[in-house]
Amino acid sequence: MTRFQIDGERMLADLGKLRTFGACGNGVKRRAFTDADIASRKWLATRMTEAGLTVHIDPVGNVFGMPGEATNCILVGSHSDTQPEGGWLDGALGVIVGLEVARAAREAGGPPIACVSFQDEEGRFSTLTGSRVWTGALSLEDADQLVDADGACFAQERQKAAQIGPVANVPPEWFRAFLELHIEQGPVLDTTGERIGVVSDIVGIAGERMSFIGEQNHAGTTPMRLRKDAFQALVRFTDALNTKLRTIVGPATVWTIGHVVVHPNAASVVPGRVDFSVQWRDPSDRLLQDMRTVIHQTAKETADTNGIEWQHSNYNAIPATRCDPTIVSVLERAARTAAPNAWRPMTSGALHDAANVSKLMPMGMLFVPSINGISHNFDEDTAIADLVLGAQTFAQAVNLLVN
Numbered sequence: 428m429t430r431f432q433i434d435g436e437r438m439l440a441d442l443g444k445l446r447t448f449g450a451c452g453n454g455v456k457r458r459a460f461t462d463a464d465i466a467s468r469k470w471l472a473t474r475m476t477e478a479g480l481t482v483h484i485d486p487v488g489n490v491f492g493m494p495g496e497a498t499n500c501i502l503v504g505s506h507s508d509t510q511p512e513g514g515w516l517d518g519a520l521g522v523i524v525g526l527e528v529a530r531a532a533r534e535a536g537g538p539p540i541a542c543v544s545f546q547d548e549e550g551r552f553s554t555l556t557g558s559r560v561w562t563g564a565l566s567l568e569d570a571d572q573l574v575d576a577d578g579a580c581f582a583q584e585r586q587k588a589a590q591i592g593p594v595a596n597v598p599p600e601w602f603r604a605f606l607e608l609h610i611e612q613g614p615v616l617d618t619t620g621e622r623i624g625v626v627s628d629i630v631g632i633a634g635e636r637m638s639f640i641g642e643q644n645h646a647g648t649t650p651m652r653l654r655k656d657a658f659q660a661l662v663r664f665t666d667a668l669n670t671k672l673r674t675i676v677g678p679a680t681v682w683t684i685g686h687v688v689v690h691p692n693a694a695s696v697v698p699g700r701v702d703f704s705v706q707w708r709d710p711s712d713r714l715l716q717d718m719r720t721v722i723h724q725t726a727k728e729t730a731d732t733n734g735i736e737w738q739h740s741n742y743n744a745i746p747a748t749r750c751d752p753t754i755v756s757v758l759e760r761a762a763r764t765a766a767p768n769a770w771r772p773m774t775s776g777a778l779h780d781a782a783n784v785s786k787l788m789p790m791g792m793l794f795v796p797s798i799n800g801i802s803h804n805f806d807e808d809t810a811i812a813d814l815v816l817g818a819q820t821f822a823q824a825v826n827l828l829v830n
C-alpha cells in the first residue's frame with residue numbers, strides 16, 4: 428500500500444537551493460563547519476520546520492527533523508558537508524530526499540518518518556565524524572581532540588552547531604531503522620545503463636604503511652648490479668602483487684598504493700628508502716585477511732630478492748558492513764517495480780554514514796547512477812530523470828517498510 432507520495436518538483440527545487448550554498452561552478456565547496464555549511468544547515472532546519480518537523484541539533488552539528496512525538500520512527504538521510512572540491516549531489520541528494528520523504532509522509536498523516544543531515548562525513552576532522560559520534564563509535568571527548576589539516580580544533584569548530592539552533596543529544600533509540608539514498612560515485616550503473624542500485628553490503632577497508640630500505644648512494648658511480656634501490660624494489664613489488672592478488676580476489680576487490688615518499692627524492696641519488704601506503708577493500712573480511720597474507724609474503728620476497736629490508740606498520744581495518752536483509756528485499760521490490768530489468772544488487776565501494784548507523788539499527792541503501800562514474804569532483808552529476816526515479820523508488824521502499 429502506498430501511504431504517501433513524494434513531490435519530485437519540490438524535491439528538485441530544494442536540491443537546487445542546497446546547491447547554492449558554497450556553489451563553485453557546477454560543484455560546491457561546503458566543508459563541515461565552514462560558513463557555507465552552517466548557512467546550509469540553518470536553511471535545512473528552516474525547511475524542516477516549514478514541513479512541520481521538529482528540529483534537533485546534536486552537539487556535533489548533526490541536524491535531525493523529527494515528526495512530533497519521537498518514538499520508533501524510520502530515519503532517512505545522509506550528509507550535506509562536502510569535500511574541499513565537491514559535487515552537488517554527494518550526500519546532498521540523500522539529505523533532500525530524506526526531507527521530502529519525511530515531509531510527504533507528514534502531509535499524508537503518517538507514518539512517522541524522521542530525516543537527518545550528518546556532519547563531517549567527508550572527513551575534515553576524521554572519517555564520518557558526525558555519524559561516528561552519534562552512534563558512539565567515537566566518544567565526544569576523543570572527537571574533541573581532533574584537529575584538521577590547518578590546525579583548527581574540532582572542539583572549537585563544533586560550537587558553531589549552536590548557530591543552527593539549541594543543542595541537545597538525540598538518542599538513537601528514537602529510531603528503528605535507517606535508510607540512505609546516495610549517488611553511486613562509481614561507473615557500474617552508468618556503464619550498464621541501469622538506473623537503480625540496491626546496496627547489499629559496504630566494503631571493509633584494510634590498510635598498512637610499509638617501507639623498503641635499501642642503500643642510498645651516488646647515481647653515477649654505483650654499478651647497477653651493486654645497487655640496493657628501494658624505488659626499484661617498490662616497482663617490482665607492485666608488479667608481483669598485481670599478478671598474485673588477481674588470482675584470489677572477488678569482483679568488488681580493489682587495492683591501491685596511493686601515497687609514496689621516495690628518499691631522498693633527488694635525480695642523482697639511488698633511492699635509499701621508500702615509504703608507501705597499501706590499502707585494499709572488499710565486502711568479505713576473510714578475503715581482506717587473505718589479501719594481507721599475500722601482500723606480506725610478496726613484500727618479504729621482494730625485499731629478499733633485492734637484498735633490502737622491509738618494514739610495515741600496524742594493520743588497520745574497518746570491517747565490512749552487511750545491509751539488513753529485510754530492508755534489502757523491500758528496496759529490491761521497489762526497484763523491480765520502478766525500473767524493471769534496469770536495476771542491480773551491488774556492493775558499495777565507498778564508505779557511508781549508513782555503515783556506522785548499522786551498528787545500532789537495521790540499515791539499507793539505494794544508489795542512483797553517476798554520469799561517467801565521477802564524484803568528489805565539481806563535474807559530478809546525475810540525470811534529472813534518474814534523481815527523480817531514485818527518490819520515488821526510495822520513498823516507495825519506505826512505504827513498503829512501514830506497512
Ligand SMILES: [Zn+2]
Pocket residue numbers: 506517518548609
Ligand atoms: Zn557521500
